[in-house]
Structures are given as structure tokens and as C-alpha cells.
Amino acid sequence: MRSPGTIYEQTMKKTLMWTLVGAAFGSGAFAQTVDHAALEQLFGEPVTTNATGSPQRESEVPASMEIIDAEEIRRSGARDLPALLRHVTGIDVLQTSLDYADVGVRGYNQAFSPRLLVLVDNRQVYADYYGFTPWTSIPVELAEIRQIEIVRGPSSALFGFNAVGGVINIITYAPRDDIPNSAAATIGTQGLTQLSAMTGWKIGETAGVRIAVGRQESDDFSTPESAFDVGSRRGNHREALHIDGGVNIVDGVRADFEGTYSDAAHPERGPLYLTDFLTYETHSVQARVAAETGLGLIEGVIYSNDIHAEVFPDVQVSPFLAFDNEVTVAQLESVSKIGRSHTLRLSFERRHNSMQTTPIEGADVFYDVTSFGGMWEWKITDALTLTNALRSDDLRLGRSGSVPPGYSLQNSDWDRSIAETSFNSGVVWRLTDADVLRFMVGRGAQLPSLFNLGGVLIPVPPSFYVSGSPALGATIVTNYEVSWSRALASLGATLRVSAFRGKTVGIVATVGGSNIAAGLAGLPVNVGDSRESGIEVAIEGKFAGGWRWGASYSPLRIDDDFRPGYTVATTLTDFEHTTPRHTLDANVGWARGPWEVDAYLRYRSSFDGIENALGGTAGVLLPVSGYVSVDARLGYRVNDKVTLAVAGQGLTQAEQVQTAGTPAVERRVLATVQFAF
Amino acid sequence: MRVLTSLGTLCACFAISASAFAEMTPIDLQIAARALSFMERPLSGAIRVGILYAPDNPRSVREAEALRDLLGAGVKAGKLELQPSLVGIREAAAAKVDLFFLAGFVGPAEANAAGISALKVPCVTTDIAQVEGGACLMGVRSSPKVQIMINRAAAKNSGITFATVFRVMITEI
Numbered sequence: 002m003r004s005p006g007t008i009y010e011q012t013m014k015k016t017l018m019w020t021l022v023g024a025a026f027g028s029g030a031f032a033q034t035v036d037h038a039a040l041e042q043l044f045g046e047p048v049t050t051n052a053t054g055s056p057q058r059e060s061e062v063p064a065s066m067e068i069i070d071a072e073e074i075r076r077s078g079a080r081d082l083p084a085l086l087r088h089v090t091g092i093d094v095l096q097t098s099l100d101y102a103d104v105g106v107r108g109y110n111q112a113f114s115p116r117l118l119v120l121v122d123n124r125q126v127y128a129d130y131y132g133f134t135p136w137t138s139i140p141v142e143l144a145e146i147r148q149i150e151i152v153r154g155p156s157s158a159l160f161g162f163n164a165v166g167g168v169i170n171i172i173t174y175a176p177r178d179d180i181p182n183s184a185a186a187t188i189g190t191q192g193l194t195q196l197s198a199m200t201g202w203k204i205g206e207t208a209g210v211r212i213a214v215g216r217q218e219s220d221d222f223s224t225p226e227s228a229f230d231v232g233s234r235r236g237n238h239r240e241a242l243h244i245d246g247g248v249n250i251v252d253g254v255r256a257d258f259e260g261t262y263s264d265a266a267h268p269e270r271g272p273l274y275l276t277d278f279l280t281y282e283t284h285s286v287q288a289r290v291a292a293e294t295g296l297g298l299i300e301g302v303i304y305s306n307d308i309h310a311e312v313f314p315d316v317q318v319s320p321f322l323a324f325d326n327e328v329t330v331a332q333l334e335s336v337s338k339i340g341r342s343h344t345l346r347l348s349f350e351r352r353h354n355s356m357q358t359t360p361i362e363g364a365d366v367f368y369d370v371t372s373f374g375g376m377w378e379w380k381i382t383d384a385l386t387l388t389n390a391l392r393s394d395d396l397r398l399g400r401s402g403s404v405p406p407g408y409s410l411q412n413s414d415w416d417r418s419i420a421e422t423s424f425n426s427g428v429v430w431r432l433t434d435a436d437v438l439r440f441m442v443g444r445g446a447q448l449p450s451l452f453n454l455g456g457v458l459i460p461v462p463p464s465f466y467v468s469g470s471p472a473l474g475a476t477i478v479t480n481y482e483v484s485w486s487r488a489l490a491s492l493g494a495t496l497r498v499s500a501f502r503g504k505t506v507g508i509v510a511t512v513g514g515s516n517i518a519a520g521l522a523g524l525p526v527n528v529g530d531s532r533e534s535g536i537e538v539a540i541e542g543k544f545a546g547g548w549r550w551g552a553s554y555s556p557l558r559i560d561d562d563f564r565p566g567y568t569v570a571t572t573l574t575d576f577e578h579t580t581p582r583h584t585l586d587a588n589v590g591w592a593r594g595p596w597e598v599d600a601y602l603r604y605r606s607s608f609d610g611i612e613n614a615l616g617g618t619a620g621v622l623l624p625v626s627g628y629v630s631v632d633a634r635l636g637y638r639v640n641d642k643v644t645l646a647v648a649g650q651g652l653t654q655a656e657q658v659q660t661a662g663t664p665a666v667e668r669r670v671l672a673t674v675q676f677a678f
Numbered sequence: 679m680r681v682l683t684s685l686g687t688l689c690a691c692f693a694i695s696a697s698a699f700a701e702m703t704p705i706d707l708q709i710a711a712r713a714l715s716f717m718e719r720p721l722s723g724a725i726r727v728g729i730l731y732a733p734d735n736p737r738s739v740r741e742a743e744a745l746r747d748l749l750g751a752g753v754k755a756g757k758l759e760l761q762p763s764l765v766g767i768r769e770a771a772a773a774k775v776d777l778f779f780l781a782g783f784v785g786p787a788e789a790n791a792a793g794i795s796a797l798k799v800p801c802v803t804t805d806i807a808q809v810e811g812g813a814c815l816m817g818v819r820s821s822p823k824v825q826i827m828i829n830r831a832a833a834k835n836s837g838i839t840f841a842t843v844f845r846v847m848i849t850e851i
Contacts, residue, residue: 043709045820298842344846
């Protein structure tokens, strides 16, 4: 047997080698290589690389995608990303504290929801040790976002593990862009103070740098909380820094660099459906080189993320946990056009992910993933395009370091591999100038998190351990979808109708298993399968006189098929009853002269929420009544440099129950002054 | 798949034949200028634009003059400042210009005879048939949606290459 140290050293050497290979060849996933501004101006619509890895117009992607542009972000009145996303059809937001929300796509939303892949300029920004997204730790200011690209359904053939429910890719202004220098100050209810600023410099014709900073302080909601959660409100704060630079080295060769930092703290509901106070500190560095070659566009990217999170115990039973998670990713990919009708994308990725065990330290759980992928787009005619994407991921799991006394697992139990293949296929058929049909099918794999693979190791005297399990399998998600979109010229509107059906196999519950003979309790376990089917009908448009409007209806049904004994009472996992059957969204906006008024309404039908029953690992379902929430913003442009705005969320009621087991959500009102310079 | 191909071809034919030619509009001009910025050796600054027309065809003359009037003494489009002059199709080889706009109502045979692509000067038109016939490098159309077509043979003859991110988003023939 290899020693833990040897395994770790070899792992790091391999990662470094692959990293150097990647760096030598060039760049990554084209998010910043593609000049979004120039292409959007050329084609008159947003351009994305988020559907196939190759640049495409929004109207031509073989995916269920929605793009939110900078203007929509500004007029949303949102001060954070979840508040913005709650207005998007198919997005489900469960707000469990002022600064924490779980975001799901087409249901399957749960505490620490791990099915959503969140990226900033194609760099992953979710907390990889569990797969969830602490939104305030994302080091991006709303003002520096060019567009947010939302893909509904699995996209693992492009992004790999974990892009099974959907992908949110936040695209910021590139340093080469004309950066809209800005600063904003916000005060609001819950004691909120928020400052944000962004500026950029162009250095000659070939280089540029952009810096964005943000800081905020607030209290949390003051609505009554569970007895298990008392003590989780210790004052919220967030600081973030984002530096991005780029230079054209020679004609056709471009290099970009990025560094980020964030520090955030707030209460949040964890996977045991208990609310704790958490702090996050994150750092990242990234380098990217892209070259136009005779073989097409080749890009290489290398980046490293580290996140340190601490869970502070309340009066509840939670122990003090500290998560140290490092992810290093090297990517190499190319996009080329073959002949007149074929686009080919080839990709290679090497990833190393590790976390220190907690609260018992002295060991690391880690894995390395080697991935190869390809995408072939065949433009059969001007009206008909077929896209196929395929990706294989080969994961090698390991553990190094000490094994505590009485722990029945040995490091060798982690010596295993997981190999999965993902695919996405889509047909885009432009029936007429106004009508587009899409047929899509996808298969994605959700990897068990390092947390569930053994990163958590809690001693339970006299002789038990609450532990992760190295034997967990991946969760497989398949999705079939057909959609029709039609431009309604007479209304100045676009209608989209989608129907989808999906299946999830091998759902992981963080607790629910045990091996009493081996002294292991609270084991994560693959509890069974689940099916979903749904429809989305969405229409949006503009009227003369500065009006814009939109509405959507999204019925969704989920049927769980868990193995006997695995109920919400034993696993804290349920999707069938915790997903609202009906969601309605509507928005209207008006702008004239210096005035802007926007309002957003969401209705969610009644559902059951999960509440932790005893402060341990048992859960119960509690009914949550259907509710309507309204967000709005009123803006006034004083002059070209100064804009004043008042915005609010949850305006219809002073407080509103939106989940089970967490405090009611309070009305929030914000006043902002924004400077452009 | 054969069925899909056939149906798709029907749709494509319908789309092209519905508006194979349209007079160049200010929006078309902007699109053309922005598209040219994706050349691997892009034009920049003040550009001499030769508006090619058929002197024997009054409709072609009228359209060329309308395009010249549209450009006036020089108009900014993208990063270019377009400075127009009229060039008879048979005088193309002698023209000292950086860019050709091919007006409508120029006969295909006449356009091909001019050998525009061999002149190493990019040619843009809204007359898609001239691109399909190989006489002109690039066709642009702004309505009902932006469409750009490149003739690969003309590009090769002209020695003009475009960035990959642009090529994968347009139609090449």
C-alpha cells in the first residue's frame, strides 16, 4: 500500500504537470476571450459560450437559456444575486436568512442545494466541498456584470460534474471593454449599509485593468427563530475584491489574469436544516491565454480557488466545523470550424480538489479528475442545426493523513475511482423567421461532495463517528425537453413554451445511513430515484412609451422513489412534497426621461418545507402556505452622473413565511445613490 | 435525418428567396463595418470605400448614388470612418480603395468579370446572390435578423481571413 504522503505528493506532482501542460498551451472556456460587446453589437442580441462552449447567439442555442443583461440587473433593484435570480422563470429561491438563499433550477431545491453550477467568467465559484453556493462570498459586484447566463437542465457535457440541475454563468465586463466606472452607496432596513465601486483603465490599445470592490454590514432578520437556532445572528458582513487584467501580446494572442478575495459572514441553514452562523474567506487566482491559430481558437486556463469556512456552534448540537477546501483546475480547449458547416470543440481538463477533515483534523480527503470532451455542431442548413456534446470524467479518490483511534475506515478505503460519461444533444430548427423549435436531451453526473465522501468526521462518545462515506456513488440526471419560441411582432413580444421530463438516479442524502457494527452513524447514502415533469410558458415584450413587461407560468411535478426506510424522517431529504406545483411570475417596467419604475411579482403555491425535528438528524415536513411576494424599484436620474433609487423586496407584508423551520422573511427597503464617472 | 435535412432545406430556401436583395441601409452599413473588425488584419480608421455599380443600369446607378449620399462626406461605422466614392464595375481593378461596397442591379457575369476577389480588397454587399456567385466576399442582412454570409473561395482568393469566433457564428458557403 502506498503511504498517504506518497499518494499526496504524487497527486500534487501530477496536478502540477497537467497544470503546466495546460498553461503552456493556452486558455480556458472562452468566457472572456470572446468579445461579448463586439459580437452583441454585431448581431443585435446577447452572445454566449455557455451552451456549447462555442460562441452563439442567444436565439440559436440548443439549450433552455435565459440571459439577464446589465440593464435588467440595474433595474431589478436587487442588491444581491439571489434577489435578482428570483425573478427568472424556472429558478427557485429559498431565502433562509437575510444574506443566504438556496437557489435551485426546476425544483430539487434543498438546504445547501448542490445541483447548481455557479461560475464567474467560467471560473467555478460555488463551495466545492459541498457543492452549494454561499452567494455573498462570490467576489463580484452587480455593477461589473455584463450579463448572467442561466441554463436550465443538465450541462455536464460542457462543464463536467455537478452541472446537473442548471448552470449560472456570471459574465463580467472584460478589461478591454469600455468599463462603466461607477460607485454606489446603499442604506436600508435590517441596518444595511452597502458600498460598491468599480473602475477600469485602458493601457494603450492593447491592455486594460479593472478593479471592483464591495463592502456591506447589516443585521439579520429579527423575526422569531427556532430554539435550535438561537445564537446564529451575530451580525452580517461582506467584503470583496475583484481584479481583472488583460493584454494582447501579439495579434491573435491574448493573456488575461484575475485575482479575487472575499470575506463574508451570516446565518445560514445547513444540510441538517439547522441554522448556524458561518464565516467564509475565499481567494482565487487565474491566468488565461488564448491564441488564434491555424487550427482555430485555442485557449488554456489555470486557476486555483481556496475557501475557508467556519461554522460557529449555537446552543444546538452542532459542533464547531472548519472547512479548508482547495481546488486547482487546468483546462485546454479549442474551437475550430471544419468546412462550411461544422464547428468542433475539443477540451481537456485536469482538476485537483482537496479538503481537510473536520472537526478531527490531520487528514485530507481529495480527488483528481481527468476529463476529455468534444462538441460537434452541424449546421445542416441555415434553418437546421444539430449539436452533440460528449464528455468523460475519470475521478480518482484518495485520503491521506492520520486515522483517529477507533475509526473503522482506513485510508485505503478511499482508493477508488468513479468514471462517468455525460452528453448533451440538441436540434434547433428555425421553422420560419418567427418560430424556433428545439429538441434537447442531456445526461449529467453529480459527484458526491468531499463533505459526504469523508471530509466530515465527528466523534460521538463513547465509540461512534459521524462520518462521510467513500463508497457513495454519483447521482445521474437525464433530461428530455422540447421547446417552441415565437416572435410576436404585433405585440413586440416573444413567447416561449417548454415541456420537459427528467429523471434523477442515486440521490444522495447527507444523513440516513449507518453501520453500527463499524461504529459509523449519520452516513450519507444514495437513497433512491426521482422523476420530474414540467412546463414553462413565458412571454415578454415591450410597448411604445417606454413600457416592458413579462409573465410566466411554471407547473412542476416531482415524484420521489426512495428505497424503503429512507423518508424525510430519517434522511432530511424530500423533493416530492417540498417543490411547489405552481409558480407564476410577472413583471412590468416603465421608463421615461429621468424616471424608471419596475415591479416584479411571484406566486408560489403551497408546499411542505423540511424542519429539523430534534436538533439531530431527524426531519419533519411542515406545510407552507402559498404566497405572493412583490419586489419593486423606483429610480430617478438626476443627471448623467447621479442616479437615485428606492427599491424593496417582499413589499406586500412586513414579514412572510416562505420556508419551514427558518425565520419569516422580512420586508426589505433600500435607498441607493449611484455615481457614474 | 434525410427528412430533417429536406425540411430544413425548404425552410432555408424560403428564408433566402424571400429577400435575396435589399438596398443597403444605415444598419447594414454598421453591421458590415463591425463584421469587418473580425478580420485577422482588420481595417481601421479612415477607409476609402469604392461603391461598385453598373453604369449601364439606371437602377444600379441610383442605388450607388443613394449609398454615396448615405455615407456623405464620411460616416463612422464601428471603428471605421467610411469615405465613399463611386466606382464603375469595370473600373474596379484601377480603384485605389480599401473596401468595396457592391451595389445592387449589377449583373452576375459583369461582377464576376471584374475579378473583385483577386484584388485583395474586401467586398461587401446586400445582394446575397453576388456572394453565392463568388463575386463578392461578404453579404449582410439586418432584417428580420442579422445574417452574415462569407464566400470561402472569395476569401481565399482575397487572402482575407476571419477570427474563429466570428466564423462559427455566420454562414459560410
